[in-house]
Amino acid sequence: MALGRYDYERRYRRRMWTQILKVGVVVAFVLAVALFSYQMGIEQLKGRDASLRDEVNTLSRQRTELELLASQMQHAARTAEAKLAEAEARLQRDVPTGDRARLLQLVTDRLKGGMDANRLGFVIQNAQAQRNCxxxxxxxxxxxxxxxxxxxxxxxxxxxxxxxxxxxxxxxxxxxxxxxxxxxxxxxxxxxxxxxxxxxxxxxxxxxxxxxxxxxxxxxxxxxxxxxxxxxxxxxxxxxx
Missing domain, CATH: 2.60.98 (Tick-borne Encephalitis virus Glycoprotein; domain 1)
Structure with missing residues (x-):
């Protein structure tokens, strides 16, 4: 009877250690999987962070280039506006309009018609605002x-x-x-x-x-x-x- 009880306790302890060992193996496997997944996640995060940093650097560089281009365009626009204003002022100064244009056309027509330039200049020079009419x-x-x-x-x-x-x-x-x-x-x-x-x-x-x-x-x-x-x-x- 003592031998039977001994064998039973041995088998019980053996089954218990076997289950403990199985549980340990499962736990170890789960821990290994979790550690591997964690490491993979860390690597992915590192890769994503590096990619984001590269993208930020690229965008920052593009922003700097665009700001420089905008500054250059503003400078070019101001230069063009200044040149346009200067051209308009020169046009108004050099190209006659109104009475000046009409008088210039009259002088041109008279010269083309054969009138002596000295005679025409004499007439213009001696014209008076106040006339004895x-x-x-x-x-x-x-x-x-x-x-x-x-x-x-x-x-x-x-x-x-x-x-x-x-x-x-x-x-x-x-x-x-x-x-x-x-x-x-x-x-x-x-x-x-x-x-x-x-x-x-x-x-x-x-x-x-x-x-x-x-x-x-x-x-x-x-x-x-x-x-x-x-x-x-x-x-x-x-x-x-």
Whole structure:
């Protein structure tokens, strides 16, 4: 009986140590797996950290390059704006506009027409802001139309040495029929004729202005719409130049 109990206790202890050993093996295996996984995670984190650091460095470098490029572009833009402002100022200074352009065109046309440059310079040099002009003359005349058969067709100035005439477009009534008087809203043609046949023509809607030089005198005409059929004329005569 003692031998049987001994064998039973031996087998029990053997089974217990076997189970303990199995558990130990499992625990060791689990610990080994966990340690391996932990080490792999550490390596992955190190790799990811290195990758992130490289990416941060790349982005930082790109940001520096972009900031430098933006600074260069701003400098180029300021330089371009300064050059544009300088060009505009030079253009305004060197290229005539308004009255200067009109006078330059007149001078150019006169020179192309054969006028002596010295003569033209003399005229410009001796032109005066204050001029000894005579009292203006005010007259009127009838603008001719296709249906106008009578009336004062022209008017004379400077003791009849200058004749002014004009033609216009017939006005129309409410039914669209042409009338004998001219339409002041439409362009008219004014002819200024000096003795000898020299003619100056001005065309356009009223009022109109025209200056002519005859026998060392400048005649400045202003034409405005008057009463029906008539155009009012004002003429100033001043010494020229």
């Amino acid at each position: 005579q009292q203006p003359e005010n007259k009127r005349f009838v603008i001719a139309t296709p249906l106008m058969k009578s009336g004062v067709r022209g008017v004379g100035f400077a003791n009849g040495t200058i004749t002014v005439t004009g033609e216009g477009v017939s006005a129309r009534d409410g039914q669209g029929n042409p009338e004998s008087w001219f339409d002041p809203g439409q362009p008219v043609t004014i002819r200024i004729i000096a003795i000898g046949g020299k003619e100056n023509v001005v065309t356009g809607p009223l009022p109109l202005h025209k200056s002519v030089v005859i026998d060392n005198n400048e005649y400045r005409f202003t034409f405005a719409a008057g009463s029906r059929s008539f155009v009012d004329v004002t003429s100033d005569r001043c010494p020229f130049p």
